[in-house]
Amino acid sequence: MQLFPCPFCGPRDEAEFHYGGEAGNLRPDGREVPAERWADYLHMRANPKGATKEIWVHMTCGEFFALARDTVTHKVAGSVSLGEAERQP
């Protein structure tokens, strides 16, 4: 069982979290978005082997945040809340 650092609650058991998607999958707005681009947004994922950045939600406090971790070693590099992630370039 992994320990994930919730930016609000600190390190907690992975069972308390839900996966929210790959970080950086920005939503294209508008009905004129090309089908290809919309399909990418909906379905296409990088699924990297190694370092990755993901959105997770801590179900007990409701915080959505970006989590940097490694899909091979399961090492967690850190996390920032969604608001923080935007403020940081």
Next chain:
Amino acid sequence: MSARRLSSGGSEIDRSKPVSFSFDGRRVEGFDGDTIASALLASGRRIVGRSFKYHRPRGIWGAGVEEPNALVDIERDGRSTPNARATTELARDSLVARSVNAAPDAERDRNAFLDRFSRFIPAAFYYKTFMWPDWHLFEPRIRAMAGLGTVDPDWMQDRSADQLNHHCDVLVVGAGPAGLAAAASAAAAGHSVLVVDDQSRPGGSLRHRAGEIDGRPGAQWVADTVAALEKAGVVLLSNTTAFGIYDHNLAALNQRHDDGRPDTLWRVRPKRIVLATGAIERPLPFANNDLPGILSADAALHYLKRHAVLAGERIVVAANNDSAYEVAASMAEAGAEVTLVDIRPAASASADKARVLGGRAVATAHGRNGVEGVTLDNGTRLTADCVLVSGGWTPSVHLYSQAKGKLAWRDDLAAFVPGSELDGIGTAGALAGEVALSRVLESGVAGLGQFAGKAAPPKSTGLEASLNTSAAWPKPKAKGRVWIDYQNDVTAKDVELAARENFVSVEHLKRYTTLGMATDQGKTSNLNGLALLAEATGRSIPNVGTTTYRPPFTPVPFTSLIGAKRKSLLAPVRRLPLDTVHRVQGASFREYGGWLRPAYYGAATSGSAAAIQDEARRARQSVALFDGSTLGKIEVIGPCAAEFVDFIYYNTMSTLKPGRCRYGFMLSENGVVFDDGILVRLDENRFVVSCSSSHVASVHARLEEWRQDRFGRDAVYIHNATAEYATLTVSGPNAKTLVEALGLGAALDDASLPHMAIAHGRFGGEEVRIARVSFTGDRSYEVSIRADRAEALWARMQQEGRALEAVTIGLEALMILRAEKGFIVIGKDTDGATMPQDLGVDGPRRKRVTEFVGRRSLFTEEGMRADRKQLVGLSVAEGEAPLGTGAHGIERTGGAKRSLGYVTSSYFSPTLGRPIALGLIEAGASRHGEVIDIQHLGMLRRATITAPCALDPAGDRLNG
């Protein structure tokens, strides 16, 4: 003659406390401190079980968790445990043990004849033979003849197991010399320490092997160290197995209790783990090496020193390493006649009174129901009632490997040892390949890393500095039957067969032969098996590699893993605030989306179907009362609330006036209808999302996600108030009369409170919110009140309803009422492809200019298809029964049938006096009036496509 109890000695038995238990129906006498195995040995029992496949007689092999043969089904104080290891279960007075896979018992097993057919049933025999016509024809008889222990189907654990979460600085696994040295050092440095050991007492090998530490005998050092650890506040758990290491070094422990409690599961989050899990002795490959009376040499020493049981009178010790010399000497000292057969030419140590034959190996063991002698590789025959075997030591790398450690091959040990550093995990002692006691103690302290104390490790003398192990692997084409895996009955020939049939990956070997797949997970057999595979395929052992080590190290009862999550706590139902009130009213409950809700009332007199019909009919006549408390009530508050709900909903919501309600859909980003419901605008910046009862959690999560991702936490605040309010619904032609009688102090005339508007009032001292929304198609009022004050309001409604002949209805009747109106239930009348235009709500799609969730997907090729499945009503000819829910509308092209869609809801409408149905049918919206075939469970019927709404299409009843 065989094993016997000596008249003195035995460090762990208390001769003043005799113990007697039953094994296979006979009494076995022993002493307090005996295991079932040691007591059976002491009483001269040789055959303690039958093997999995061939029903070979089997005796005790080991003395710990590695035991492959001596499995017993145990009953004690009404508890039943299948496949317990006799070597780890303590002998107790009330205990009843039975051998496994034997009938009537291990000594007189009636399936023993199977062994004579063994040459015809090698590995994979079943796969190859019982293919035709059908494996299931043969399966019951084969399952009855093969297998291990028996589960008692009637027994049920009556108590929940405890589960503990534990945090400490250092977790030490194994309380042998390495583990205890580590614990002492960490404790001295001021760290919190937890030590676990799977035996009944700490000490490990020091409890039966010679050795001096800090000038004291090993056993004395153990006692002193344990006392000091306890004084320092170290938690020491015996009878506790660390069975798994999971991600981020979570260690899982299973603690066994002797007092009838179910096992306790520990989840431990240490900063540092020291693995001092020791090593397990391997068998040697000779023919008939599975006969009763053939034991691990170390186990025999264990029984001699701890339980004063001498394993035999004329003992042959077969060895390929130095560790057996102490065993041979001790057996001779205890009075046995001992011959040590060492495969190494120059025997490297002396064994006192034992005779040593160097450069020789045992080729075959003889005997029918137990070993009677051996023949050496030079043809010499030796008489023996016991053969003690040491085929080298296999470090218990299981936990290390689970933690993703990489193994390294050590030729001098003929074994794999930990080969890479792991974050936060140290390895020590025999696990790390250490043999000399002084090195074992040092490695324990070194395994602590930065958690080690400053003091030097304890000093020691004694125990051999090296084992000088000379590999003695099974060889291909050996004569006779050489057992590799005792528990799953895998022989060397089976491994060779697998190699011949090209199962050359060690993972394939395992699955084809079942090598290492029994309850012991191959603790004694795996290395011999893969060494033979290496030989047979011309590869080196490290080249062949090992199978993947997975938890658990030893079997863990499900009770322990489940903990309190059983029976009603497995998936607890949610109850209405008025749960008990409904019970008093005679409600029958069903579970709907996690909620326990009244399905109908008063079925006791008329039966459920009649009760539901009666409720649905009477609801249209005067007035119905319904508990709708489970409806979602999620508040959306803040300066951007209107912009937020516009984005969340398919329908434009920002144009809603305060005090008004609007029905709308929420879509997923795929454009699929995710939920429907009423949005209430309380004031400019405050909305209440009234979502489906079963969708509250997921809608709430979705709102939070978009709020945090797109709107920011300063602009919108979301609060799930669902459980804070009870919502009591009054519906029907006389609904207004009843609500007026409640005296809520709100203006209820249609001008002040029209359909789709809200009003505020008071009931007693409590504020109530009255929403004029309708799921029945009749004039309806939903009255929301603080959940803990709802009972009085409900009672008052019932009281005022009497004069109006009000009916209290359950959810089943409501389902009929809403279907009469063509109102949908998401997930029932829609599926994973239904878009809003399929439900006849196309306006927002065409007209909206602002962005909303799922918008782009409505314009994809899929979203634009003309043959999309659309919501329709389906009617049948007069006098016919309702259509089956799930029945398919079909069309024929040529000879082939094709589904047009299916029936989603179907009921008999008591008000209309005929069946009604809703369905999703291809291009259904443009096919009203068409008659189609409906197929259900092989029956064909006809139905006419209609508009979804079957009752009051003009909506007059809303204001009636």
